[in-house]
Amino acid sequence: MEIDIRTQLLSLAEPEYQKFSAALIPNITNVLGVRLPVLRKIAKQLAAGDWRTYLETADDEYFEEVMLQAMVIGHVQADLDELLKAIEAFVPKIDNWSVCDSFCAGLKYTKVHSEPMWAFLQPYLRSDQEYEIRFGVVMLLNFYLDERYIDQVLSALDQIRHEAYYVKMAVAWAISMAYVKQPEVTMCYLKHNTLDDFTYNKALQKITESYRVDPETKQMIRSMKRKVKKQATS
Structure with a gap:
């Protein structure tokens, strides 16, 4: 250089x-x-x-x-x-x-190579490495929240099992963005999912923080929060 x-x-x-x-x-x-x-x-x-x-x-x-x-x-x-x-x-x-x-x-060229890029991302979504998974998830929320891919995206997010904070937060962020862009499909998913309590509640929180969600809907979303039992201390 x-x-x-x-x-x-x-x-x-x-x-x-x-x-x-x-x-x-x-x-x-x-x-x-x-x-x-x-x-x-x-x-x-x-x-x-x-x-x-x-x-x-x-x-x-x-x-x-x-x-x-x-x-x-x-x-x-x-x-x-x-x-x-x-x-x-x-x-x-x-x-x-x-x-x-x-x-x-x-990576904006993903928009013109959506199919091969989708296939390329799948191993990252199934990885056991924190930032490999986050990479895959953030790619989904940036480029795949349209009608064509939304069902596959929500299915992929629901299958992620990793305890790392930045994975859980990425999944929650992706679901909140999915709700903003595809509210009906995502609401159905929110009523029938296998997310852990932390990720699920964070997704709801992020939806309520969006300026693109009206106050009445935010109130309804808040009512869906799971009550997490506190672990007893010995």
């Missing part, structure tokens, strides 16, 4: 923003403090150049270095097979919700 990426990132880091950003991602300690719009600008430049060499040689020590790779993969122009290989190589690097969710949102 003409300009060393890490040197560039270090020069763009802001100490105050580092404190703010790091506080939002409690499970990591390698945030430099570079703002996301700045990273996006760099990513577009890298994607327009020799992005293959960049991805093959990119460092992973800092949060921003990994986020930058995520953004580049979303901007590159390539055939689907090459894109899928890049995604597959990147997913194991995801270790926090921020990189995961930004990465998924950037």
Whole structure:
């Protein structure tokens, strides 16, 4: 690379923003403090150049270095097979919700490759790894909540069994978004599901927090909350 990426990132880091950003991602300690719009600008430049060499040689020590790779993969122009290989190589690097969710949102070419991408996502939804599952779930909520896929999405979400917090929260988020976009189908699902109590109640909570749900419906959703028995202490 003409300009060393890490040197560039270090020069763009802001100490105050580092404190703010790091506080939002409690499970990591390698945030430099570079703002996301700045990273996006760099990513577009890298994607327009020799992005293959960049991805093959990119460092992973800092949060921003990994986020930058995520953004580049979303901007590159390539055939689907090459894109899928890049995604597959990147997913194991995801270790926090921020990189995961930004990465998924950037994979907009999923819209024009919905069928092969759907097949590609299935192993991640069945994974036993926290962020592999979250990757799959967040991809579903970004690109598959239409009439064509909603039944399959809800079925896939209902089959996820993992105790990790960021998996449960992703499933709850996906169900809440499904309700906003496909309320009738999702309401039927909410009345007949096998979700654990935490995920189910979180999904209801997120629905009631949406500005796209009217007050009367929110009241009805609140009434569906499961009462969770507190465990007796010895």
